[in-house]
Amino acid sequence: MVQEFDKVGVVGLGAMGAGIAEVFARAGFTVTGVEIDSAAVDLGRDRVHASMDKAVHKGKLTEAERDSILGRIAFSTAREDLANADFVVEAVPESIEIKRDVFADLDRVCPPGTILATNTSSLSVTEIAALTGRPEKVVGLHFFNPAPVMKLVEVVGTVGTSPGTVGVTAEVAKRIGKTPVTVSDRAGFVANALLVPYINDAISVYERRIASREEIDTAITKAAGFPMGPLTLADLVGLDVCVAVMDVLWEEFRDPRYAATPLLRRMVSAGMLGRKSGQGFYDHSGADNPAEDPPDGRIAQIVRNRERDFDLADLLLDAHIDDAMRMISDAYASERDVDTAMRFGCGYPKGPTELLEERGATRVAVTLHNAAALGLRGSRAPAPLLTDLLPRPVREG
Template structure:
């Protein structure tokens, strides 16, 4: 069925939409990119051109290939141009009122067989699908930024997805060179539901002066080999985005795990959003200066090795246990969890792999030690507790 697809539409040409447009055009599809007005359209066109030119400069594309890709893209401000599209991806801002307008419009314009995909990272796909007369043909297709580079695409089905729709969307993801992870419609899906609470934990450590921002980031890059620490990553993602995801997770699960750190909420209110605003946890407008180390008792205890855990242990134990909870809940299997975090977040090892490497006893022991020190009372997930009880080293069900 994928081979029958010829024309793809992309609505919204911001950083993500422009990247998605480029990805489809690179894969040989004819793409129509649509924006709200000429100013936004010019910005989208410039983003695509700049990205392709950068690829040519790096020797990843030839000038001839760049021209061929650009020739496959049509830009416009009229959504009516999508009337013959086979597959349309929405990439507008994360506001349901904006998406409601887009999907109502697309439902009216596109043929009944056209699959409509939303790139939402946090909103309920089911709620978006219900805005149309074809809810069974609406899926989540969550790309990661920058879309031309990041390999992961989360393909999200709903309880009303028609048979074959999710599978077809996953095939499309493969056709454009991505690694799909299929997930159900649950807040945060796989990657954000694991990544953002971990970032929030790091913000909490910083807020309570347990470690400096450099200590937190350096500890995690050293312990887990991740490409950047959680506070640097928060600045890159955008603190407003992190807060929005946490609020969606809280609204769905009402679990203390998803309560945003007060510092995060205050920084967003103050307009300190990270790289996009110039300042977040770091100052991106100039060469930043390392902070003084926190001098409080808890900070000294963690730094001085008086406790059975360090900064990285504080963060990794809960992060790994979140992954075990997700697997134990049956939302995603271990391979899907690790694939999502490796291809979507640049992890060299996924959290389940880290669980098996560190051992369930060690992870559960750290959680217990943290609770005993009154840092954060936290009961291990049922799966982790069962692994410890049964002496199992793997979260996979015994054969």
């Protein structure tokens, strides 16, 4: 069935939508990109052309290949131009009001057999599907930024999505060169549900003056080989996005683990959103970032000197691993899916379960216990699956 697909629509041509349009065109699909007005269309077209020109400049495409790809993309301000689309991806801003308008139009314009996919990263796919008269044909297709580069897509089915729709969407993802992870509709899906609480933990450590921003970021990149530390990553993702994801997780689970730190909220209120605003945990305006002095409080000393058998990297990584094991314990995602999501979606050299194997269950459990005793983490016990891996004396102690 996938081979019969030819015409794809993309609604919304911001940085993500333009990248998605490019990805489909590169894979041979005929693409119609739709924006709200001519000015937005021009910006979207410029984004696609700039990306293609960059690929030529780097030697990844010839000029002829670029021109062929661009020839498969049409730009429009009329959603009616999607009347013959086989597959449509919505990539408008994360507002249910905006999406309500988009999906009402798509449901009216597109043939009954057209699959409607949302690129939402935080909203309920189930709620979006309910805006249409074809919930069995609505699916989440969550790309990661930049879409032409990042290999992961999360394929998200709802209680109403047909298995055929999920299957076809996963095959479409493979055809455009992506690695799909298929899950059900749940707040944060896999990657954001694991990544953003880890970032939030790092912000809490910084807020409580347990370590400087440089200490936090360096500890993680040195210990785990992540491409960047959590505070640098927070600035890249956008602090407003981090708050939005934490709030969605809180609304769904009502677990203190998912309460955004006060510092994160204050920075967003102050307009300090990270790279997009020029200022976050680091200055992105071009000015130098002076190194901060390491905090010298009692808890900072305990962590720095490993007085309770854990250090800064342990504190952040082991809580992150526990979250992954809890997700697997809940049967939401498999070990393979969790590791795939974090490696291909977040650039991890090793997934959480691979990190667990490397670090050992006992070490992780001891860190969680001792950190909780210092009030550094919630009091909940380690994930059941993690507990099952412990030697009996540790498990019973």
